[in-house]
Amino acid sequence: MNSLVCHFRWLVRIVAVGVCLGAQVASANIQNVSALYSRGDYPAAASSAFQLYSSSRNAQEKLNAGFFLARSLQALDLPYAASRFYGAIVRQGPMNNPFFRQAFEQLGAINSTVSLGQAQIVQLVSSRGGGSLNSESIPGSARGFYFYYQGVESFEDRKYEAASRNFKAVPGGSPYYLRAQFHLGVIANLEGRHSQAISYFSGVASGARRDDEGEHLRASAIMNIARVEYETKRYNESLMQYGRVGRDSDLWLDAQFEGSWAFFMIQKHNNALGNLHTVQAPFFENRFYPESYILQSITFLRLCRFDETKESLEKFRDRYQPLFGELKKLINDYGENPRGFYKLVYDFRSGSLSKFKEAWPLFDALSRTDAFREGAIAVRNSDSELARLSRYGGKWASSGLQEELRDFLGKKKAVAADEAGRKLYRKLGTQRDYLKELSRQTEFINAEMLLNRVDALRASLQVSTAEKRINFIGGFQTLNLAQELEYWPFQGEYWEDELGYYVYNIASSCLAAKKK
Amino acid sequence: MGWPKQIGGGKRRLGLLACAMLLLIGPFVSLGGVAFAEGDPEDQPKGLFDAYDVRVIRPRFFTKARRAEFGGQLSVVMNQTFIYTYLMTGILNYHFTEALGVELDGSFGFSLDKEDKTLLKSSFNISTQIQRTQYQFLGSLVWTPLYGKYQLASGKLIYFDTFLIGGGGMTGIDYQYDHCQASSSGTTVTPPAANTKGYFGGIIGIGQRFFIDKNTSLRFEVRDNIFSVNERDGSCDPEYAADKATAINNVTMQVGASRFL
Numbered sequence: 001m002n003s004l005v006c007h008f009r010w011l012v013r014i015v016a017v018g019v020c021l022g023a024q025v026a027s028a029n030i031q032n033v034s035a036l037y038s039r040g041d042y043p044a045a046a047s048s049a050f051q052l053y054s055s056s057r058n059a060q061e062k063l064n065a066g067f068f069l070a071r072s073l074q075a076l077d078l079p080y081a082a083s084r085f086y087g088a089i090v091r092q093g094p095m096n097n098p099f100f101r102q103a104f105e106q107l108g109a110i111n112s113t114v115s116l117g118q119a120q121i122v123q124l125v126s127s128r129g130g131g132s133l134n135s136e137s138i139p140g141s142a143r144g145f146y147f148y149y150q151g152v153e154s155f156e157d158r159k160y161e162a163a164s165r166n167f168k169a170v171p172g173g174s175p176y177y178l179r180a181q182f183h184l185g186v187i188a189n190l191e192g193r194h195s196q197a198i199s200y201f202s203g204v205a206s207g208a209r210r211d212d213e214g215e216h217l218r219a220s221a222i223m224n225i226a227r228v229e230y231e232t233k234r235y236n237e238s239l240m241q242y243g244r245v246g247r248d249s250d251l252w253l254d255a256q257f258e259g260s261w262a263f264f265m266i267q268k269h270n271n272a273l274g275n276l277h278t279v280q281a282p283f284f285e286n287r288f289y290p291e292s293y294i295l296q297s298i299t300f301l302r303l304c305r306f307d308e309t310k311e312s313l314e315k316f317r318d319r320y321q322p323l324f325g326e327l328k329k330l331i332n333d334y335g336e337n338p339r340g341f342y343k344l345v346y347d348f349r350s351g352s353l354s355k356f357k358e359a360w361p362l363f364d365a366l367s368r369t370d371a372f373r374e375g376a377i378a379v380r381n382s383d384s385e386l387a388r389l390s391r392y393g394g395k396w397a398s399s400g401l402q403e404e405l406r407d408f409l410g411k412k413k414a415v416a417a418d419e420a421g422r423k424l425y426r427k428l429g430t431q432r433d434y435l436k437e438l439s440r441q442t443e444f445i446n447a448e449m450l451l452n453r454v455d456a457l458r459a460s461l462q463v464s465t466a467e468k469r470i471n472f473i474g475g476f477q478t479l480n481l482a483q484e485l486e487y488w489p490f491q492g493e494y495w496e497d498e499l500g501y502y503v504y505n506i507a508s509s510c511l512a513a514k515k516k
Numbered sequence: 517m518g519w520p521k522q523i524g525g526g527k528r529r530l531g532l533l534a535c536a537m538l539l540l541i542g543p544f545v546s547l548g549g550v551a552f553a554e555g556d557p558e559d560q561p562k563g564l565f566d567a568y569d570v571r572v573i574r575p576r577f578f579t580k581a582r583r584a585e586f587g588g589q590l591s592v593v594m595n596q597t598f599i600y601t602y603l604m605t606g607i608l609n610y611h612f613t614e615a616l617g618v619e620l621d622g623s624f625g626f627s628l629d630k631e632d633k634t635l636l637k638s639s640f641n642i643s644t645q646i647q648r649t650q651y652q653f654l655g656s657l658v659w660t661p662l663y664g665k666y667q668l669a670s671g672k673l674i675y676f677d678t679f680l681i682g683g684g685g686m687t688g689i690d691y692q693y694d695h696c697q698a699s700s701s702g703t704t705v706t707p708p709a710a711n712t713k714g715y716f717g718g719i720i721g722i723g724q725r726f727f728i729d730k731n732t733s734l735r736f737e738v739r740d741n742i743f744s745v746n747e748r749d750g751s752c753d754p755e756y757a758a759d760k761a762t763a764i765n766n767v768t769m770q771v772g773a774s775r776f777l
Binding site for chain 1: 564565566568569570571572573574575579581606614662665667671673763
């Protein structure tokens, strides 16, 4: 028994000495990491910090190492890799990690420059992701980031009141402020507060930055002002707003198409047809505007131009009938393979897709969605960081950091592709239903014409006459008699500079039709 | 970052569904409610290309009406055998309409002998009598019948107009009397001192402006300045020379730029 006690005492002494030595080693390592970081030797700092982070038993030093690691990766311009460790700190919460505040701020800053992807952020900030945080603990400079994504989560769950509350809590100076205001505009419109919605969108349009993302946000806000004006039947104002969407915006063709509906509603048939002439120009043959043929046919119908009406319906059928077969195949083949579907859209966008040719206009529409954009950014950034990891091969491979980051970035890429693929696949289903609906309408219009019920059909297309006295030239501009105009004939050849300025010059055949 | 922009989706559906709904109830609407669509062309400005079903109508890229234009050009007289004449030309133009304007321009320059002239003198002792244009002050009417555009291979669009000018003014000829020499009989004539004499005449021309922005154009034109000189003015011995009018054509090529105010 005595010898047993004796042995136990020796064991305790050995462990104590070991712990003591270990602590000294760990302490030396964190100082070493700190020194490497201060010297700007970030690769070595990251490698040492990771060793400490994964092996240290000292909780405090593990926390320090985690933070140094994230900072070093960020300094090496590996923001996604850094977000892996900032995220780990944030998930520990403000009570358990003294670096919570800085980590949260850095995540917000990273996300405002290279989008981390909603899936990753929701895990951090949302109640859905299980990372529910007390809003009081969110540092001031990260409040915009936090409340914005809280708002987005509520918005997606259609909890508009909670969403409004969160979006309104985004501070004015935050990079998320304008996006929050944009959402507030959407919510105001959904709740029927149209003028308030316009006010929100106007604020976004005037405050958006002059970079690519800012311009996209500005164009989106202007489009939404136009749509609200349209919904409230203020068609002239709506047209004025559509005219503000810049030619180089991705939304310009949408503005042309939607503007043709506004022209139709105020009986500016020649302007409506002119806009549709642009939308259907060969420059945009891979763009997806099937409804343009329906609108064209009912516009011709209003002008009692029945041959042209039939021609538009035939064009719709010729162009979109073959699409149904491929659409069915896509729906069947990719329901369980969202990553494969994302890859398909990605291949189309990068010009390497050679199959499903009939569905290319649909792929084009899908590749212009925010879902695809967000997924593509995450995949591209992940790939870029994966490629750069090899620079730090030796040191990082021996510490295990290389493998850890490869695994994280690979998963991030896969999650982004899956998430985007799922959203795109859902949109594909929506587009199929939309096409079916349009197809039914073409049959209906045709049938009514064949049954000689054209007058009734035409009469059913009730449109506004209140604003008819205002006349428009091309480009959504009102006719100003003091203005010098230029005219160019369309002789079958499309000129790029003329897109958006076409105006038809045809008269109604209704009187002639009536006399017959 | 995935903000919603789906009001449009709703709106478009609204438009489409409204039409679909109205189409569905169409057969039940009485014929008395039929409203004929007006002939839309009356909505449009009366302009060019009325015979076409589809036109582009938009604000004119470059407007000249009620604008002043000033600019500078380098003019070269192209039809002189023995000399090169270069003139710096200043232009002041006022456009009453897109098609009509008036222009004043003044040129001043110098001449250089061509190698042929030097060779004739050195090898064959032949002195050539030259009318050296020193200045021009011209006024003209400008008519711009053509306004067009073309696209470069790069996709860039160039607008241009083509104009015709007609008018008149004064051209100054610099007489240097350097062709005067002793006659074969050995008598020596004292030529007059070098001087410049002005002659009235008329001009016609054709030119093109290439608009590089909404205020600036590059100009290229060719003009024929026709005037009549008195041969006696260039004679080495004017006292004994007879008056004789000779028509001169100065065909100039002018290249420059102008700015519209």
